[in-house]
Ligand SMILES: C=CC1=C(C)c2cc3[nH]c(cc4nc(cc5[nH]c(cc1n2)c(C)c5CCC(=O)O)C(CCC(=O)O)=C4C)c(C)c3C=C
Ligand SMILES: [Fe+2]
C-alpha cells in the first residue's frame with residue numbers, strides 16, 4: 193500500500209469581503225457539530241439571523257489581518273505543509289474543513305499520487321466536536337463516498353504529547369524573553385457548555401462544576417475543557433511558571449447560550465482592575481495564527497486591556513511554521529509510516 197498524509201485546518205473565506213465571508217460562514221455555521229440544534233432551527237438561526245449582519249462585521253475584522261498572499265491561517269498552513277513535506281518521503285496534502293481547498297480535493301491529490309492509506313491530521317491540539325470531530329467525520333464521509341479504497345488512520349488530539357508540550361513551552365519562553373510580565377493569560381477558543389456534555393461518553397462525568405476536570409475519567413478523551421486546563425498545567429510545569437501569575441480563559445463566544453468561562457474579554461478587565469500592568473497572552477488552541485488570534489487577541493484584546501487600565505501587552509504567536517513544530521509533525525508521520533505507531537499521549 194502507498195501511504196500519504198492529509199493535514200486539515202479550519203479554512204478561511206476567499207477574501208476579506210462580505211461577499212466571500214457569507215458563503216464561508218454559511219458552510220461553517222450550518223455544520224451540525226458547530227450549531228448543534230435541529231436543522232430547521234439551525235436554518236433560522238444561521239440564515240435568518242446571523243448571516244444578515246455577521247458577514248459585514250467579520251469581513252471588516254478579516255481585512256485588518258489579511259496578508260498580501262491571503263488569509264494568514266491558509267498561508268501559514270501551506271508553509272507548514274511545505275516544511276513537513278521536506279522532512280518526509282510520504283506525499284503531504286492540505287485540506288480545509290470549510291471554504292476553498294476542500295478535504296475532497298486534498299484526498300484527490302493524494303489519490304493521484306497513488307495513495308491508498310491516509311494518515312489524517314486534524315490541525316487542532318484538543319478534541320472538540322466543533323473542531324477535531326467535525327474534521328474526522330467529514331473526512332470519513334468523503335472517503336466513504338468518493339475514495340472507498342482508501343484506509344484511514346487519525347492522529348489523536350496531541351495537546352498532552354510530551355514533545356508537543358516542550359515545543360509549545362519553548363515557543364512561549366522565547367516570546368516571554370524580553371517581556372517582564374506580571375501575568376500570563378492562556379486564552380482558548382470557547383465552545384458552548386452543552387457541547388462538553390454531549391461529547392461525554394459516560395453521560396455523567398462532565399458536570400462543569402469546576403471539580404470534574406480534576407478527577408481522572410475516560411470522558412477526558414473528548415472533554416475540551418479538561419484538555420485546555422491540562423494544557424495550561426503542562427506548560428506551567430514545563431516552564432516553572434508561578435501559579436499566581438497564570439490563568440486560563442475562553443474567547444470568541446457566539447450567541448446567548450452558556451459558553452465555557454471565564455471569558456477572555458472579562459479577564460482583560462479583571463486583570464487590569466487588579467493592577468496587572470504587563471500582560472502576555474498565549475492562544476494554545478490554535479496551531480496557526482488566524483482571525484481569532486491576530487484580530488481578537490493581538491488587536492482587540494490589547495485595546496480592551498489598556499482601556500481597562502492595563503499597560504504593556506503582548507500576544508505570543510502560535511506555533512505556525514516553526515522548524516521544531518514541522519520536525520515533530522514529520523517525526524510522528526515517519527514513525528507511523530515505519531511502524532504504525534501513533535505519538536505518545538496521556539489523558540487522565
Ligand atoms: C480551536 C478550535 C476551534 C473551535 C473549538 C471552534 C469552535 C467554534 N467556532 C465558532 C464560530 C466561529 N469561529 C470562527 C473562526 C475561527 N474558529 C477557529 C477555531 C475554532 N472554532 C479558527 C481557527 C477560526 C479563524 C478562521 C480564520 O479564517 O482565521 C468564526 C469566523 C469569524 C467570525 O465571524 O468571528 C466563527 C463564526 C463556533 C460557533 C464554535 C463552536 C460551537
Ligand atoms: Fe471558531
Ligand SMILES: [Fe+2]
Nearest residue numbers: 398404405418
Ligand atoms: Fe470535566
